[in-house]
Amino acid sequence: MEIKLTVNNEKRKVNVKPHTRLIDLLREDLGLTGTKEGCGKGECGACTVLMDNKVVTSCLVLAVQADGSEILTIEGLETKDKLHPIQQAFIDTGAVQCGYCIPGMIISSKKLIDQNLNPSDDQIKRALSGNICRCTGYVKIVDAVKQAAHEIKSGVK
Amino acid sequence: MTKKYVGQNISKVDAKAKVTGKADYPQDLKFDNYLNVKIKRAPYPHAILKSIDLKQAKKVDGVVDIITGQDYPDLNKFGLIIKDQPVLIGIGEKMRFLGDALAIVIAESEEAAFKARDKISLEIEKLKVISDPFNAIKKDAPAIHDDIELCTDYISQDIGKQNILVDHYLKKGDINKGFKEADLIVENTYQTQHIDQLPLQNEAGYAVYDQYTEILKIWAASQWLHDTQADVAQALNLNKDKVRIIQTAIGGAFGKKEDISVHLHLALAAMHTKRPVKLVYTREESMISQSKRHPLTIKAKTGVTEDGYLTAWQVEVFGDTGAYASSGPAVVHKGMYHCTGPYNVANVKGVSYAIYTNNTYGGAMRGFGTTQMAFAYESQIDIIADKLGMDPAQFRYQNAYDTNSTTPNGQRLSKSVNTKRTIEEAVKLSNWKGESEK
């Protein structure tokens, strides 16, 4: 089946099988391996991407169901050699350990910061409640989101 | 001299690659013309493999080949400390837990590989499954392995030793004297459970075999690069210098990636097909076939004076090490050495057993046996404090290690002994005002 979608601002036309999952389309067909699979069942959040500006676990979405949609993956955040402020904040605060959860964490953080430039600890925890970090680095991840929100806010002014 | 690193915030060298999604974990690599591998695992935790029928499986469109033990009869067993784990279970051989591999399916696509895997039919003879270590040490329990040689002569005559992988003993001071000095003796049994380390990245890898140089390269995570290299070489009868283990980014390990996982099966598949091969575990597969934190049963008997000084501590530790040794001998042993926690006890006696069962094998996990033991000794301390009517913080404090304390295995602690300060800080930070004001 042929579907059309926009991935990281680029228009794509791809062939998929009915049972191809969005994560497989992204990783295998489009080579966007920044999106990770940790459980395949929506529990860990490593495969989180934005689909029409909603956070989704791409392991639980059929590629066909993404027909016509706009997808943002971790690869779509950087602009011409400049990291997105959220990415920079994750580096600066030491929020990255093994790194496997980080793409999903950053996508969920982006969704939050897009709507709220002053997130409280609780709001951050809620927004990231679908993303698991097993290195147990949550404190620094929360710090990173706060720093990023602060920086974006200062820039927006 | 200015400090370049110490006391400075240094960003991780690979942080940028990781926040941009560019860091390659094994499952992110892609080689030209690669094949997918899936493993057919044991359908029953304790059984003899009678026959394997691959006919239907081989008919699946896209299947390249399926390797079984019959194809490689000369493989050697592997393992971190003791080589007791087979690469493939052959006909007439025994599967000992649900993670044992029976066949390696190689196909053009992942989908074809698992379709074929599910079409392999097996004939097995079920054996009695031993899932409780206390059943494993009954005199009449069937032996899970036939060739255990590590058990010592010291072992108690009351228990069957056919499933005891190793026994260890600990002695400090005079335990009888210690109990004589005690005004109160408290005995309890503590039980901990299996825990999966659950690194977010499942085990995965690639292997490539160059038939001209005979060099085998494996891209897969390992916490012991050189041990993995040596173990792969000895299991497959290769020269070590022909085996290259290439470390990629690792998505967490926490002990789970100390053991061999995808490496051997990938190696066989690569040598067999002469094409790059890829194997990615599912979460279930990772949980079923790789190590866990050991469940320990800890029987603790502690003597204490009425003014709250510990005089004697005796433990018996039973570790469910599962089907294979992995780090079990060391984990259960080390756990026992920590039986008194950070508390001074002059007279200590202990015995520990690592016991084979048909459960998933126990291995390394953050703390290596000491976390289980902490549950036992800290609970024991709280119970004793309660019986003595003493504040548990004070009870801990007056028994805590200090400089020149000695551990149960006789090590003198000469420097950096901060137990007392830690207790002081904990009391302060938690605003602890004693049991009565809880």
Added chain:
Amino acid sequence: MKKQSKDVKNRPTSSGRDSKEYFRPKSKKELKEILKNNDILTIIAGGTDLLVSNYQKLYKIDKWLDLDLIDEFKEVKIFDDKIEIGSMVTHDRLVRLEKIKELFPILHSAALDLGSPQIRSRGTIGGNIVTSSPAGDLLPPLLVYDAEVVIISDQEERKVDLNTFFTGPKKNVLKEGEILEKIVIPLKKDKSRGVWKKVGKRKALVISSISLALNIVFDKDNIIKKAKMAIGSAAPVPLRIKSAEEILIGQSLDSIDYIKVAKAAAKQISPIDDIRGTAEYRISVAKNITKSALKEVTK
């Protein structure tokens, strides 16, 4: 051996057969047409249950029926005496709908606690009902609000009281070829007060070990006029606790015998031991959450 560049390339499609068909109707009319011409179809809404239960087996599904493009099923309509929620309304949308928060606060709270942001983006109210898990979080609230469901097939349409919809764990009265179109909840004049309680091992991303929805209507003298209570994860189906409701009706705020109500609740459920808790644990928690829910609602 060189690593392949990560070009855009389609995966080799050499293996497996493609599924025969994937249907994506855009309207109820098209849907009925498809239902008429096809026997066995696997229905997909948000996919958050279906893709989990068919993990690694998705290729075995022959014919798909995807409801995602039917806009009529995503509507929420408010009438004088009822509200209609389309089966394809996601948890995320339920949470955002001010009207739901105002009129059906327990449903709002349950949706807010369900899964994670990712799951709420995709999972639908219809999927939650049709999965019919005793732990389905929207089900106890829908039961206490006297919800009915509208079920359609290629030729029929029927309305079923949710109280009779569930027939066992993951079982319900839907027949092959039937689709859940919408949920209808009566709007009542009385002002009610409700509480939602969910107990699980974590705060997020957790299937309930036990859950409770309680909705109470007081008369002007603060006497309980109506009481509805439902418990999830404690019986083969989500359950209305009528014995407790009967005790509550006619009581005033300070005459409620919490222990008696809690005991009645504990008696009516029939929990099992499973990975999310033992039966014994669930009975004791059922009592405790009944008590705390009553205290909260009468505050």
